[in-house]
Amino acid sequence: MTFRMKWDTCDPKAAYVLHLADDALILGQRLSAWCGHGPILEQDIALTNIALDLIGLARQYYGYAAELIGEGCTENDLAYFRDSRSFMNHLICEQPNGHWGDTLARQFYFDTFHFFQLEALAESSDERLRHIAAKAIKETSYHAQYSAEWIIRLGDGTEESHAKIAQSLAHYAPFAHEFFVPAPVDQDAHNMGLGPDVSSLLPAWKEKVESILTLATLPAIDLGFAKKGGKAGVHSEHHGYILAEMQSLARAYPDATW
Amino acid sequence: MVTLERIQELLALVMDPEVPVLSIVDLGLVRSVERKETHIVLGIAPTYTGCPAMDVIHDRIREALSVLETDIKIESVLHPPWTTDWMSEAGKKKLEAYGIAPPVGKAADKRSLWGPSPTVRCPRCKSEDTALVSLFGSTACKSLYQCGSCNEPFDYFKCF
Numbered sequence: 205m206t207f208r209m210k211w212d213t214c215d216p217k218a219a220y221v222l223h224l225a226d227d228a229l230i231l232g233q234r235l236s237a238w239c240g241h242g243p244i245l246e247q248d249i250a251l252t253n254i255a256l257d258l259i260g261l262a263r264q265y266y267g268y269a270a271e272l273i274g275e276g277c278t279e280n281d282l283a284y285f286r287d288s289r290s291f292m293n294h295l296i297c298e299q300p301n302g303h304w305g306d307t308l309a310r311q312f313y314f315d316t317f318h319f320f321q322l323e324a325l326a327e328s329s330d331e332r333l334r335h336i337a338a339k340a341i342k343e344t345s346y347h348a349q350y351s352a353e354w355i356i357r358l359g360d361g362t363e364e365s366h367a368k369i370a371q372s373l374a375h376y377a378p379f380a381h382e383f384f385v386p387a388p389v390d391q392d393a394h395n396m397g398l399g400p401d402v403s404s405l406l407p408a409w410k411e412k413v414e415s416i417l418t419l420a421t422l423p424a425i426d427l428g429f430a431k432k433g434g435k436a437g438v439h440s441e442h443h444g445y446i447l448a449e450m451q452s453l454a455r456a457y458p459d460a461t462w
Numbered sequence: 463m464v465t466l467e468r469i470q471e472l473l474a475l476v477m478d479p480e481v482p483v484l485s486i487v488d489l490g491l492v493r494s495v496e497r498k499e500t501h502i503v504l505g506i507a508p509t510y511t512g513c514p515a516m517d518v519i520h521d522r523i524r525e526a527l528s529v530l531e532t533d534i535k536i537e538s539v540l541h542p543p544w545t546t547d548w549m550s551e552a553g554k555k556k557l558e559a560y561g562i563a564p565p566v567g568k569a570a571d572k573r574s575l576w577g578p579s580p581t582v583r584c585p586r587c588k589s590e591d592t593a594l595v596s597l598f599g600s601t602a603c604k605s606l607y608q609c610g611s612c613n614e615p616f617d618y619f620k621c622f
Contacts, residue, residue: 246595246606247596249596249599249600250596250597250598253598254598256512256514256602257510257511257512258512260510260511260512260513261511261512263511263512264540334541335540335541336540338542339511339540339543339544340511342543342569342622343511343602346598349597350597350598353597
């Protein structure tokens with residue numbers, strides 16, 4: 205028997221929108237932790253700007269998912285009152301920030317995927333998703349440019365930065381692989397014309413990533429086996445800690461307002 | 463009944479909280495104004511998806527229109543997405559005079575993932591010898607530049 209939480213949904217469209225929302229929220233939350241800890245002020249500001257864009261995007265998606273679910277559901281219910289097992293974000297989004305190179309490697313893989321995902325969503329059969337994607341892709345192209353520039357800077361930098369970023373990129377490669385392995389939530393969305401066949405996004409992603417790695421004097425990456433499960437709600441141990449921190453206030457004071 | 467011109471006049475007095483020399487009309491945020499029997503419906507485009515100033519802007523709109531003593535309904539217009547192409551020429555001049563370099567070129571031409579950087583003119587000494595310091599500045603809509611002639615750092619309102 206499967207235990208269902210209050211806001212779990214059987215509607216494949218709502219589930220897909222939640223999957224998109226969860227990626228944006230969890231990565232946005234991760235990046236927010238750099239606030240006040242960036243190596244220099246400009247980079248601190250850059251990562252928190254990106255976090256802000258992602259959380260803004262999460263709100264758009266959660267607001268839409270809440271409308272689809274109905275029954276008085278709100279964006280806050282979906283962000284703060286679901287448990288780890290209900291979240292469908294990619295595992296890469298919840299991985300720890302690590303050092304600067306780790307964060308940028310994670311971001312580079314995600315931003316590049318996100319750009320091509322939004323490009324596909326701009327052709328979705330669903331008007332609301334098309335509109336959200338058309339707006340978000342403008343922001344995401346800035347994120348992707350930023351993270352790619354850092355990969356080049358670190359790869360083509362000092363011996364130490366080169367070695368460290370190569371290691372970070374290799375570490376996250378199996379997580380990036382999950383983007384392109386269809387899970388039921390992707391397959392349902394693709395069948396309904398809502399979203400792309402995620403495996404079809406791989407060639408464009410690979411080409412862009414490899415062109416940046418070449419500029420960065422870094423070796424090509426091997427995606428290896430896919431570390432997957434996030435899109436089916438099976439997360440790494442890190443996920444619970446993120447939720448504990450992010451949700452505790454809302455759960456302790458469920459009716460609190462600013 | 464209040465005229466549309468009167469509403470536009472009042473909206474032109476609502477300043478952006480982060481760039482206080484620009485009104486929401488200069489920024490091209492006002493997409494539609496409709497007078498209904500009992501209330502006014504405004505279509506307001508958000509600049510960036512996560513722009514934290516939007517709530518303040520909505521509050522300021524309500525405050526500015528409160529003299530009309532009519533109910534105001536504000537709808538967020540996502541589509542077509544807001545672009546700096548909608549910023550008025552007057553707005554761009556005010557921006558430069560305020561010390562923020564206005565967006566260069568048209569966002570409509572910018573459809574690539576990794577394009578070359580534009581030439582941005584220093585708003586203080588007007589030199590074109592400037593360099594990008596960071597793609598992300600004090601707000602999501604700005605990048606940080608530095609002038610090679612006068613050495614001053616300055617914000618550039620990104621072409622978006």
